[in-house]
Amino acid sequence: MSDALTQRIKELEAELERLRSLLKEGRADDTEVMSSSSPQENSDCKPADGDTSTSRKERKKSGKQRPFDFAAHPRRHVALRLAYLGWAYQGFAVQDNTDNTVEARLFEALLKTRLIQDRQSSNYHRCGRTDKGVSAFSQVITIDLRSTQFGGGLGVIVPANVDVDIKSKSSASEVPYVKMLNRVLPQDICILDWAPVAEGFSARFDCQSRTYRYYFPRGSLDVELMADAAKRYEGTHDFRNLCKMDVGNGVLQFERTILSAAVKPVHPQPTSSTDQYDLYMFEIKGLAFLYHQVRCMMAVLLLIGQKLEAPEIINHLVDVANNPRKPQYSMAVDYPLVLHDCHFGDLSWQRDAEEVKHVLSSLQQHWTQSAIRAQVLQGMVQDLEKKGGVSSSHCCLVEGTKQRNYRPLLERPCCESLESRINHFVKRGRLEREEGENGGEVIHRGKKSKHCHISSSLPEAPGTPKQCTDHKVND
Amino acid sequence: MSDALTQRIKELEAELERLRSLLKEGRADDTEVMSSSSPQENSDCKPADGDTSTSRKERKKSGKQRPFDFAAHPRRHVALRLAYLGWAYQGFAVQDNTDNTVEARLFEALLKTRLIQDRQSSNYHRCGRTDKGVSAFSQVITIDLRSTQFGGGLGVIVPANVDVDIKSKSSASEVPYVKMLNRVLPQDICILDWAPVAEGFSARFDCQSRTYRYYFPRGSLDVELMADAAKRYEGTHDFRNLCKMDVGNGVLQFERTILSAAVKPVHPQPTSSTDQYDLYMFEIKGLAFLYHQVRCMMAVLLLIGQKLEAPEIINHLVDVANNPRKPQYSMAVDYPLVLHDCHFGDLSWQRDAEEVKHVLSSLQQHWTQSAIRAQVLQGMVQDLEKKGGVSSSHCCLVEGTKQRNYRPLLERPCCESLESRINHFVKRGRLEREEGENGGEVIHRGKKSKHCHISSSLPEAPGTPKQCTDHKVND
Numbered sequence: 009m010s011d012a013l014t015q016r017i018k019e020l021e022a023e024l025e026r027l028r029s030l031l032k033e034g035r036a037d038d039t040e041v042m043s044s045s046s047p048q049e050n051s052d053c054k055p056a057d058g059d060t061s062t063s064r065k066e067r068k069k070s071g072k073q074r075p076f077d078f079a080a081h082p083r084r085h086v087a088l089r090l091a092y093l094g095w096a097y098q099g100f101a102v103q104d105n106t107d108n109t110v111e112a113r114l115f116e117a118l119l120k121t122r123l124i125q126d127r128q129s130s131n132y133h134r135c136g137r138t139d140k141g142v143s144a145f146s147q148v149i150t151i152d153l154r155s156t157q158f159g160g161g162l163g164v165i166v167p168a169n170v171d172v173d174i175k176s177k178s179s180a181s182e183v184p185y186v187k188m189l190n191r192v193l194p195q196d197i198c199i200l201d202w203a204p205v206a207e208g209f210s211a212r213f214d215c216q217s218r219t220y221r222y223y224f225p226r227g228s229l230d231v232e233l234m235a236d237a238a239k240r241y242e243g244t245h246d247f248r249n250l251c252k253m254d255v256g257n258g259v260l261q262f263e264r265t266i267l268s269a270a271v272k273p274v275h276p277q278p279t280s281s282t283d284q285y286d287l288y289m290f291e292i293k294g295l296a297f298l299y300h301q302v303r304c305m306m307a308v309l310l311l312i313g314q315k316l317e318a319p320e321i322i323n324h325l326v327d328v329a330n331n332p333r334k335p336q337y338s339m340a341v342d343y344p345l346v347l348h349d350c351h352f353g354d355l356s357w358q359r360d361a362e363e364v365k366h367v368l369s370s371l372q373q374h375w376t377q378s379a380i381r382a383q384v385l386q387g388m389v390q391d392l393e394k395k396g397g398v399s400s401s402h403c404c405l406v407e408g409t410k411q412r413n414y415r416p417l418l419e420r421p422c423c424e425s426l427e428s429r430i431n432h433f434v435k436r437g438r439l440e441r442e443e444g445e446n447g448g449e450v451i452h453r454g455k456k457s458k459h460c461h462i463s464s465s466l467p468e469a470p471g472t473p474k475q476c477t478d479h480k481v482n483d
Numbered sequence: 484m485s486d487a488l489t490q491r492i493k494e495l496e497a498e499l500e501r502l503r504s505l506l507k508e509g510r511a512d513d514t515e516v517m518s519s520s521s522p523q524e525n526s527d528c529k530p531a532d533g534d535t536s537t538s539r540k541e542r543k544k545s546g547k548q549r550p551f552d553f554a555a556h557p558r559r560h561v562a563l564r565l566a567y568l569g570w571a572y573q574g575f576a577v578q579d580n581t582d583n584t585v586e587a588r589l590f591e592a593l594l595k596t597r598l599i600q601d602r603q604s605s606n607y608h609r610c611g612r613t614d615k616g617v618s619a620f621s622q623v624i625t626i627d628l629r630s631t632q633f634g635g636g637l638g639v640i641v642p643a644n645v646d647v648d649i650k651s652k653s654s655a656s657e658v659p660y661v662k663m664l665n666r667v668l669p670q671d672i673c674i675l676d677w678a679p680v681a682e683g684f685s686a687r688f689d690c691q692s693r694t695y696r697y698y699f700p701r702g703s704l705d706v707e708l709m710a711d712a713a714k715r716y717e718g719t720h721d722f723r724n725l726c727k728m729d730v731g732n733g734v735l736q737f738e739r740t741i742l743s744a745a746v747k748p749v750h751p752q753p754t755s756s757t758d759q760y761d762l763y764m765f766e767i768k769g770l771a772f773l774y775h776q777v778r779c780m781m782a783v784l785l786l787i788g789q790k791l792e793a794p795e796i797i798n799h800l801v802d803v804a805n806n807p808r809k810p811q812y813s814m815a816v817d818y819p820l821v822l823h824d825c826h827f828g829d830l831s832w833q834r835d836a837e838e839v840k841h842v843l844s845s846l847q848q849h850w851t852q853s854a855i856r857a858q859v860l861q862g863m864v865q866d867l868e869k870k871g872g873v874s875s876s877h878c879c880l881v882e883g884t885k886q887r888n889y890r891p892l893l894e895r896p897c898c899e900s901l902e903s904r905i906n907h908f909v910k911r912g913r914l915e916r917e918e919g920e921n922g923g924e925v926i927h928r929g930k931k932s933k934h935c936h937i938s939s940s941l942p943e944a945p946g947t948p949k950q951c952t953d954h955k956v957n958d
Contacts, residue, residue, distance in 0.1 A: 091863060093859070093860075095856070143859055145862065145866065221862065223855045223858045223859060223862070224855065225851055225854060225855070227851075274861075285854070287854065287855070287858050289862075343856065343859075344855045344858075344859070346859055346862065346863075348862070359871070361871070361873070364867060364870070364871070364872040364873075365872060365873050367872075368864060368867050368868070368872040368873070368874065371860055371863055371864050371867070372864055372874065372879075374860050375860035375861055375864055376700055376702075376879055376880070377818065378856045378857035378860055379700060379760070379762065379857040379860075379861070380698050380699065380762070380818060380819045381818065381853045381857075382850060382853035382854040382856075382857045383698045383749060383764075384568070384618055384698060384818075384819070384821055385568075385846055385849050385850035385853055385854075386749075386850055387696065387698070387749070387823070388566060388620050388846050389843060389846050389847055391620065392675075392839060392842065392843050392846070393843070395834070396834070396836070396839070397839040397840060397842075398836070398839075398840050398843070399843065399847070404847075404848045404851055405851070
C-alpha cells in the first residue's frame with residue numbers, strides 16, 4: 009500500500025515539475041495543459057520513473073484528483089451567457105433527488121475542462137432558476153474561471169507568487185472559454201458568449217431585468233382580447249394571486265414591477281390573418297419574478313383568450329385588498345416558456361464568430377427536425393378539417409383536464425391566504441414574528457428555518473423586496 | 484391437472500351458452516360481447532360452479548384463448564384507412580427482429596377487440612409498406628372483420644348455420660370498427676375510417692395510385708430550380724438509378740409511372756417570400772414505387788437545390804441506356820416523408836364525425852407541442868442571426884456527413900449494375916435464368932429463393948410489372 013502511495017507522490021511531483029517548466033517557458037498553451045493527463049503524448053515530457061500505463065489509468069479514473077495546480081494560474085471573474093432547451097431536464101438548478109439538471113451538466117463541463125477547481129470555490133452566481141421543461145436563450149451566470157492573463161485585466165486575480173518573467177510574457181489571448189465548454193456540453197446546452205466582469209459583479213444581484221417569452225398558437229383564441237389584457241399586467245403590482253407562493257422559503261412580499269407585457273404574433277402578419285396555426289407570443293419584461301409567475305399570468309390570459317374571463321379579471325387579481333386569496337386555477341404548461349433575455353449594464357460580450365456559427369448550425373438542425381415534424385402533423389390536421397372534421401377549441405396549454413362547465417375565477421374556491429401560510433410556518437418554528445420599531449410586525453427566519461437569513465416586514469413596504477437568497481425568483 | 488381442465492371446459496361451455504342466449508334475444512350489443520371476459524359484471528350471467536377469481540385471471544392471461552365463437556358471427560371484408568406517425572417505429576410491416584412496428588400494434592388491437600380471430604385467417608392485405616421513420620396519412624389495408632350484419636351486405640359472409648330468427652332481428656348498425664380500434668391503439672396510430680368492400684377487393688392490388696409528400700424548409704435552397712427539376716420525374720421511366728435495388732426479393736424491372744411530381748410551398752405564399760423558414764413539399768403521385776425511390780429522388784432534388792447539380796441530371800439518371808449503373812449517393816432522411824394518400828376506385832368511406840373529432844383533437848395536441856418547440860428554436864436561431872451569426876448552408880436532410888469538395892454524380896463511383904446483381908443471385912440459386920419463347924431471357928425464382936413465385940422477363944417489357952408479392956414496393 010505504501011508503495012502505491014509513494015508511487016503516486018512521485019507522479020504528482022513530476023507533473024508539477026512539468027507544468028512549472030511549461031509556464032516558465034511562456035508556453036501557456038491550453039492544448040498542452042489540457043493534455044497533461046497523457047504525458048507521453050508530449051515529446052517534451054518524460055514520465056517519472058516507474059510511471060506505468062496502470063498509474064496513468066489510475067490518474068484518469070480519479071477524475072478530479074488529477075494533478076493541476078490551480079493556484080499557479082490567474083483566475084478571472086466572468087459572466088457566461090447560456091442557451092439551453094429545457095425539455096429534457098428537471099430544471100436549471102442542481103437538485104437533491106436528481107442529477108438531470110442543466111447546472112449539473114454545466115458543472116461537469118467546467119470541471120472536465122478544468123476551468124474551475126470545484127463549485128464551492130468558484131464564486132458562482134446565477135441570474136435565475138428556470139423550472140423543469142423551461143428553456144432559456146439568455147441565462148447568465150457569473151463565476152471565477154482559470155485565466156491566462158498573468159498581466160491582469162478586468163476581473164483578473166493574478167497569483168501572488170508569480171514570476172516576473174511570466175508576467176511579461178503573458179499570452180495575449182484569454183482561454184477560449186466558449187469553445188472549450190461547448191465541446192463538452194451536451195447538444196441542448198451551449199454557451200453563447202462570455203464577458204469579463206469586475207470582481208464584485210453578480211449575475212443575480214446585478215441583473216437589471218429579465219424577459220420571458222411564452223409561445224402559443226392562435227387556435228380559436230381571441231388574441232386581440234389577450235393583447236388588451238396583457239397590458240394590464242404592466243406596472244408595479246402585488247402578484248400573490250398570479251404565482252405560487254413560496255412562503256416556506258421566505259418569500260413574504262409579492263410586489264413586483266413589470267416593465268412591459270404584450271401579446272403579439274411571432275412573425276409580423278402581412279394581412280389580418282385569422283389562421284389558427286399562426287404562432288403568437290406573450291412577451292414580458294420585469295425586474296424580478298415570483299415562482300411560476302409567468303405561467304400563472306399566461307393561464308389567465310388563455311382563459312381570457314377563450315372568452316371565459318374578461319380582461320378586467322386581471323385588475324381584480326392584482327387588487328389584493330379586495331381579493332386577498334388566490335382562486336384555484338392551473339398554470340400554463342412548461343414547454344413553451346423561454347427565459348429570453350437577462351439584461352445587464354454595459355457588459356463587453358466576447359463573441360467568437362466561429363463558435364456562433366457552430367451553435368447556430370446545431371440549433372438549425374434541431375429546428376429543421378421540429379419544424380418538419382410539426383408540418384407533417386399540420387398537413388394531417390388540415391386535410392382532416394377539409395374532410396369535415398371539426399376543430400377542437402380545447403386549449404391544451406393549461407395543465408389538467410378541461411371542465412365541462414366553466415367556473416369563473418372569482419367564484420372558485422381559494423387557496424390559503426398569505427397570513428394563513430405565515431402562521432403555518434410560525435407554528436413550525438420556520439418563521440418568527442416580532443414587533444418592529446414602528447409597531448408593525450416583522451417576520452424573519454425562525455430557529456428551524458432551512459435557508460432564510462434575511463427578514464422582511466409585512467404586509468406593506470413596496471420597493472426593493474428583501475428576500476432570502478435561496479428563494480426561487482423565476483419561473 | 485385434469486381438474487383444471489375440466490374446470491376450463493365448464494367455463495367455456497357456460498360462456499358459449501351465455502352468448503347464444505344473448506344472440507337469440509337479439510341483443511347483439513357489442514359492449515356486452517366485449518365484456519364477456521368478466522361474466523360477473525353482467526347480472527344475466529352466473530359463473531360456472533367453482534369459477535373462482537383465479538380462473539378468471541387465467542382466462543384473462545391466456546389472451547387469445549378466451550372463449551369467443553367467431554364461427555357464429557358474420558364476417559365482412561372491409562378496407563381500413565390508417566394514419567400514423569412513423570417516428571417511433573421500425574416501419575409499418577411486421578419484422579422478425581423487432582416487435583416495434585405499426586402492424587404489430589395494429590394486430591394487437593384487432594385481436595384485443597376480437598375483430599379477428601388471428602392474422603393468418605384474416606385475409607389481410609396492405610396497400611404498401613412504409614419504412615422506419617416514415618409516416619402515413621392514408622395507409623389502407625383490407626381485412627375480414629367480425630360483423631353484426633346477419634342480414635348480409637357488401638362483403639359480408641353470413642355463417643351457414645344461423646337461425647332464421649336472428650337473421651330477421653339483425654342489428655341495423657355495423658360494429659363500430661373505428662371507435663373500437665382507436666380506443667386500444669397507441670396515441671400515434673389511428674384509424675380514420677372504414678369502407679365495406681367486395682370480397683375479392685385487395686388494398687394491394689386494387690390500389691390505383693399512391694401519393695407521397697416530403698417536407699423540407701427552404702433554407703438556402705433554390706426552390707424554383709427544384710420545381711423545374713421535379714417535373715422531369717413525371718412520366719414512365721426506368722428508375723433503377725433512383726432507388727435501392729431489391730433484386731434478391733425478385734424486383735427485376737424498374738420502370739415505373741409517375742403521374743405528377745411537384746415542389747411547392749406548403750402554404751400559398753402571399754408575396755414572393757425568400758424566408759429560409761418557409762416550408763416546402765415535394766409531392767409525388769405514382770402507380771407504384773420502388774424501394775426507397777422517393778427518398779432517392781428527393782436526395783437528387785436537394786443536390787439540385789444546392790446548385791451542386793443541374794436539373795438535367797435527372798434526365799441523365801433515368802437514361803439507363805447511357806447510365807446503366809447508379810452513382811453512389813445517400814438518400815434523404817426518413818422523418819419528413821409521409822405516405823399521404825392511397826387512391827382507390829369508388830369506395831364508400833364510413834366516417835364517424837365524433838371519431839374524426841377525437842382523432843383531430845389528438846393530432847392537434849401533437850401539432851401544438853411540435854410547433855411550439857419549433858418556434859422556441861426558431862426564436863433562438865433568428866436572434867443569433869440578428870447578432871451577426873452566419874447561417875449554415877449545410878443541408879441536414881441527407882444522410883451522412885457533408886463532403887468538403889463536392890463530387891458531381893456522374894463522376895462518382897457506381898453501384899453494381901442490375902445484371903451483376905442478377906448473376907449474384909443466380910449463382911446462389913435464388914434466381915434462375917431460362918430461355919423464353921421469343922428468345923429473350925426469363926428470370927424467375929430459383930430453388931433456393933425465399934419468397935419469389937412469379938417470373939419476369941428482362942430487360943425490356945414496359946407495362947405492368949410482374950413482381951413477387953413480397954417485394955417492398957414503397958418507401
